[in-house]
Amino acid sequence: MTVEEATAIQNQLSREIITSDQLGEVKYVAGVDVGFEDNYAISRAAVAVLSFPELQLIEQAIARRPTNFPYIPGFLSFREVPVVMDALSQIKITPDLILCDGQGIAHPRRFGLACHLGLLITVPTIGVAKSRLIGQHEELPPEKGNWQPLRHRGEVIGAVVRSRTGVKPLYVSPGHRISLPTAIDYVLRCTPKYRLPETTRWADKLASNRIG
DNA sequence: GCGACAG
DNA sequence: ATCTTGTCGC
Numbered sequence: 001m002t003v004e005e006a007t008a009i010q011n012q013l014s015r016e017i018i019t020s021d022q023l024g025e026v027k028y029v030a031g032v033d034v035g036f037e038d039n040y041a042i043s044r045a046a047v048a049v050l051s052f053p054e055l056q057l058i059e060q061a062i063a064r065r066p067t068n069f070p071y072i073p074g075f076l077s078f079r080e081v082p083v084v085m086d087a088l089s090q091i092k093i094t095p096d097l098i099l100c101d102g103q104g105i106a107h108p109r110r111f112g113l114a115c116h117l118g119l120l121i122t123v124p125t126i127g128v129a130k131s132r133l134i135g136q137h138e139e140l141p142p143e144k145g146n147w148q149p150l151r152h153r154g155e156v157i158g159a160v161v162r163s164r165t166g167v168k169p170l171y172v173s174p175g176h177r178i179s180l181p182t183a184i185d186y187v188l189r190c191t192p193k194y195r196l197p198e199t200t201r202w203a204d205k206l207a208s209n210r211i212g
Numbered sequence: 213g214c215g216a217c218a219g
Numbered sequence: 220a221t222c223t224t225g226t227c228g229c
Binding site: 034035036037054071166208 | 220221229
């Protein structure tokens, strides 16, 4: 697939993204992340399903497959979604909400990783990125819980959220079937102690080949 | 044309 | 993303 084709797909599929709350009672929240092996030749995806609001690990899965798309800013989902789908197909519980390691609609064509995954499986998703792809925002107070809208071309595409006092903020944006205010709320409720949500922390550990 | 640029 | 131990700071 070429970047031109991928761009066309993003423009097409972005029209189907829903950014209003269309999620039911959340009993299970999942985190997904991707790591690599053999000098990036193999992609390794991990899924961690936690109970909500207790945030206890309930189920997990890992999948591997050859990496078949390079990392190109704006096209991350074409690299990571396939192997993530493999991992998701292994779990028994269908999560009520999934937190993704990357952007949702805070993307040039409003179709980041969380949107792509959410649309393919029809599950509410939130993009929780550790750094910015696009957009601008005001300064953010250092205390946990503060947030500022992330804007791009006159639109609010997400929020910069302080998940822990005194540390770098998180870039939160709706993926699919959830609104920005609700997304911010869930991210904070999944982040009781550290900078990253418990879901992401578990998926990170599993995807990076070490446990503990 | 130049700089930015999720993981 | 990944290679990696100790170390600086609240």
